[in-house]
Amino acid sequence: MPPPAPSSMPRPTLLPAGASPWARTLLLARALRALADGAMAVLLPAWLLALGFDALSVGLISTATLLGSALATLAVGAWGHRFSPRSLLRGAALLMAATGAGFALLDGFVALLLVAFVGTLNPSSGDVSVFLPLEHARLAQAARGPARTALFARYSVLAAACAAVGALGAGLPQWLARVGLEPLAALRLMFGLYGLLGLVLWGLYGRLPRAQEAQPAGDAAAASAGEGRGALGPSRPLVVRLALLFSVDSFAGGLLVNSLLSLWLLQRFNLQPAQAGVFFFATGLLSAASQLAAPRLAARIGLLNTMVFTHLPANVCLVLAALAPGLWSALALLLVRAALSQMDVPARGAYVMAAVTPPERTAAASFTAVPRSLAAALSPALSAALLAAGLTAWPLLLCGGLKIAYDLTLWRACRDVRLEG
Structure with missing residues (x-):
């Protein structure tokens, strides 16, 4: 039998069936941001240590980044509905350019x-920036039902994969130093590239349609009924409950943002930035691969169960890594953790968007993100x-223990919530 004609063969596509074509712009923007975040999370402690600062200074600057992002996200949740989402995203991109220059x-x-x-x-492995609620709200407009879960999964998978490549790029300053560029100049160059990427995103976000043009047919009536409201309504109790729970998870995650995990590997095992970049590349690829399974798993066991029953064993591995006697056993446990710990990310985004009414989505995305950012800060x-006091195991132990408590409480508190399409 002759092979099928090329036109009849299925083609891989970035978007799931049923998603609006303009969602590609959001996926591309997230990929570019993840490349930058992956490199900066590894390079930030190296840059600050090269300038002569200590471990506590690294922690304080990481705290400042997260606290500022939380307040910006709070402002978006409270007043963002008065402005065009596209304008807000472009403004955030210009702020990114200014950050790199600074x-x-x-x-x-x-x-x-x-x-x-x-x-x-962003010093962490996840996205806690002001971009997150704005992009989530637009993604929720681009698809419905299973297609929305698949779209959030691709958004998260693409972010994890590109963050892994970005982490590998953290070795670039070391290579530049070997070919003659002064080490501090090489690190400055990386931050300059981060700023230039912000200008690229400014142009990219300009391609997004206006909010009214992006509304899917199934949500049009609901959005029209809620036009101008822009705040939480009937879903407020659930959003408050989720915000409190997510804040516990984020506080725990803030104990071990990538910048601090890189510092822990340096202090505990003398792992250098280029070597740490390879490790974060591997963890990022594992995270990306695992998130590909999230939509299929969610279709079988539900969004909430996917969030809890993949996150729980990952946190057990983190506790064990804190007690590991050597580098290779610690890295092995952290790699297993990476293969499981991010499967809840697309499920969580889709869960929040499905648990509230369409007019509440931007506010829900912001008000669940704000406590997470504040707690992580x-x-x-x-x-x-x-770490500065020499208690190197405690950040990992506290992070893992708090996250285990969060998983169990989330499942108990939300197992009876009904989700919309």
């Missing part, structure tokens, strides 16, 4: 602390203080 040109602690607070730098300084 870190490339300044070297005083107070100046860097201020830029970290008002800017978009409190913990890096604590973790850095523990």
